[in-house]
Amino acid sequence: MKLFYAKASPFVRKVLVAAHELGLADRIELLPAAAHPINRDATIRAENPLGQVPTLILDDGTALADSRVICEYLDHLGQGGLFPAAGPARWAALTAQSTGDGLLDAALLCVYETRVRQEGERSAGWVTGQREKIGDALARIDAAAGEFGERVDIATITYGCALGYLDLRLPDLGWRKRAPAAAAWYARFGERPSMQATRPD
Structure with a gap:
């Protein structure tokens, strides 16, 4: 998996903290990105039309965007429990x-x-x-x-x-x-x- 990230982004940090807690951090390659509200990074936009970090690229090329989506995916992948069951x-x-x-x-x-x-x-x-x-x-x-x-x-x-x-x-x-x-x-x-x-x- 590859993650478009910016070190100072709190939403990226949220994803990375979840990955560490789930034992998945070493399976994620970090791709430095220059996300910006005005000068938008074309590299990210090719995968995520909003041009935002975090954006996670799965091994099959699927792109997942938004920390909420990515964290839930990682929790499913790692069989974690960061997200309680329905109820x-x-x-x-x-x-x-x-x-x-x-x-x-x-x-x-x-x-x-x-x-x-x-x-x-x-x-x-x-x-x-x-x-x-x-x-x-x-x-x-x-x-x-x-x-x-x-x-x-x-x-x-x-x-x-x-x-x-x-x-x-x-x-x-x-x-x-x-x-x-x-x-x-x-x-x-x-x-x-x-x-x-x-x-x-």
Whole structure:
């Protein structure tokens, strides 16, 4: 398998953490890619019309796009259990994944607004709105963090990658003060070998 990736992408990290947890990391060849919202990478676009990372190319040439799809595929391939079976636990895990992904979407939009758009094109109101989404998602994660324990599933992997991305790109947010329970959990989860192996810095 081959994975179009960018080291700083939290969605790529999510896929790689899942691969490490499932014992599949050594079966994935990493293909550096220059995904960008404006200067789109033609190499990725040939496989994924959205031109986004992560994009996974299977051995038969099939392309899988989006971290949610790729993580579920890897879980199936590795017979893992990162995704609970059908029922309430599954819906809860998928909803948590969606919350974490939404936090990441908002964080990426903040980054794009300040790093990609020209100064005269930027909107302070837009950034404020995205940061409010991040704050609301953090509150939801913090409220649940006391129950995470040693869980390793798609919910906790997504949350861990989301919090790590805030450290990387939005350190001024000071998320630990706003979400102390999540911070205490992340201090442990971030030490997992899968998280250490995929650190973007």
